[in-house]
Amino acid sequence: MAESPPRLRVWYRPMLAREAHEAHRAATTLELLFDLCFVVAVSRAGAALHHALAENHVAHGVFNYLCVFFAIWWAWLQFTWFASAYDIDDVAYRLAVLVQIAGGLVIAAGVARAFEGDFAVVVTGYVVMRLAGVTQWLRAARGDPKRRRTALRYVLGIAALQVAWIARPLLPTPWLVPSFLGLTLAELAVPVWAEHAGHTTWNAHHIAERYGCFTLIVLGETVVGATSAIQEGLEEGHNIAGLVSLAAAGLVIVFSMWWLYFDRPGHRRLTSFRTAVVWGYGHYFIFASAAAVGAGMEVAVDYDTHKGHLAHLPAGLAIPLPVAIYLISTWLLHIGPSNECRPIAIGFPVAAGLVLAAAFSPAPVHITAAIVAGLVALMVAVTREHPVEP
Template sequence: MPVMTARSRTEEHRASTPLELFFDLCFVVAVAQVGTRLVHAVTEGHALTGVGGYAAVFFAIWWAWVNFSWFASAYDTDDPLYRVVTLVQITGVLILAAGVPRAFDSGDWTVVVIGYVVMRLALTSQWLRAAHCTRGAERRVALRYAVGITVVQLGWIAMLLLPHGASGARAAVFVVLALAEMCVPALAERDRSTSWHPHHIGERYGLFTIIVLGETIAAATVAVQEAVYEHDALGELLPIAAGGLLIVFSAWWIYFAVPIHDYLRGSREAFIWGYGHYLILGSAAAIGAGIEVAVEEAVGKAHVSATAAAAAVTVPSALFLLTVWALHVRHFKRDLMEQLSLPVAALAILACTFAGGWAVFAAGLVASAAVTAGVLLSRRPAVAG
């Protein structure tokens, strides 16, 4: 068996590999599935239930991606065995994606959990391989990961044994297991951190954010295309399409305004930043679903009000701005004026909810103004002292 040892945190030119990019692209299938189910739930007037289902299923998708990405940052050997095990994980992703509709619509998590089992067994084997090839504290960390992942996975399997009608109990168990999942890294690395690479991790999260924003554009484009073809409502849809593009373009600009790897110096910053991306990525994907809802409302296909359809876009857009600001943009701001630009823009986008048929376009203008303000403020000469 080839040796698997930790890579150096100071390794130069550490970049995402083609296998990692392939892994990310396969996750787009699952993200697209959960976005589609959210659209259906909201347009049918079941927004609260839809958001709850979306949050739960998106967590499963996001957490599977997180586990792979941080392990790969520390132990990617890119040898044949590592590649084969990663391809097994990708198979699990596709199984999970196939189970998204049933999990979302009827609370049947069987297929999702099966896909999760495939991914987690593969990941556990990677940690056991790392433990086999290392010694001392590093070996203990790898074994803790393997044991922790296995124990929580048994919990997910046990959740399937609950009666199908016990939705409240399932929801409570889901929350407990999700919290347990997020505790595994903290417990495993309590006395030694894995050798994740700051630049590599920053790039991995950035690339996944790009993929999610790309899926948002793709979903919105298809929605507009179908509405124009079926209803010939180009006039009603142009403000939504233009505003949606401005929001997504601004989201990309704001996220990549600062080089985050300079901030990721230790495990404390990394845990908060990495976990917080659940909100960043979840809201980014929800923007696309919201644009689809707004399109369907504009042509009379959605059973929701214009204000509710607008909120489907403005709420995730505002959440995206606030979480990006809170997680890393604020660490690079020089004064109060720069600090307030994104929170104020988020509040203004929420206010756009009540702008009627022009709500999405108005939100897009606000997002664009936030980008412009950020660029102009950053170019001011630094104040001495």
């Protein structure tokens, strides 16, 4: 029996746009590898936030966490939306993604220094990723004449901003924070400006799946961080029953967060470019808050084992605050205030308010777990009469 010829990998081919309504469009193994490499950056950001909170540097730690997480999230977002429209999977494309992954790992390596106020390494990794993205957009401009203006706008916007990021450290100290905020807004504006020249052919089902994958990543990092903190507490001989109870409450919170996010299909919200921008950008709050829950669990363990330096209220807010932000963000992006099922539409903001109030209680983590589990139970009960369409 003759052997089948080996599969040949194409080195380079025109970067044609993929079909926006392509059936069975799923995440590729390269995209999943990209996500896994970003686990490192998410983990470092969560660990740095925990360290800052444990040392009672709350405002400083939260601000730097939000800045660092923006760099992580924005680099991931840019790759994800480009790949949804132009993933042709030739050798040149794979090598460019390899460079982007390397840039992501450089970002991860610079997280700790960024929390000390030195963003040089994070910016370096960010620039590496974005310049690799420029080469991809140049290929798209050449291979997809219909959207050439769009691709060239991306090239111009990204390249100009990378120069600005490199030059930013030269500014006087009082201008560093305002310049960061200004460049952040400019980054958010580039896709909106570029897509006005002609929309790229992103796939709604594929985008929703990719965002779901990243949600799972940040929830997984929450579990890893909490497990490590509880294991350390057990090894040091602290109250076993209390730590086990805390672990159980944390698991209920993470499981409920997963349930609430994935109960409604995300692709149904991606009906136009405008809604896609709101949905895609709004996920920053979902991702950042979900990852912060892991740091909050570590703070809770520190507080129970008398290792941290936080007072009761700041320590009590470490989990309820990010959980409340997660609930509100999921409500706005996946459920909608005008949802046809009123108990669900009302349940999310009510639960978020109750979660924030739990921070003032003697057992904020356990009460938060009970509230989010109750919200899940509400969704299960009411969706029996209001089934979710796929």
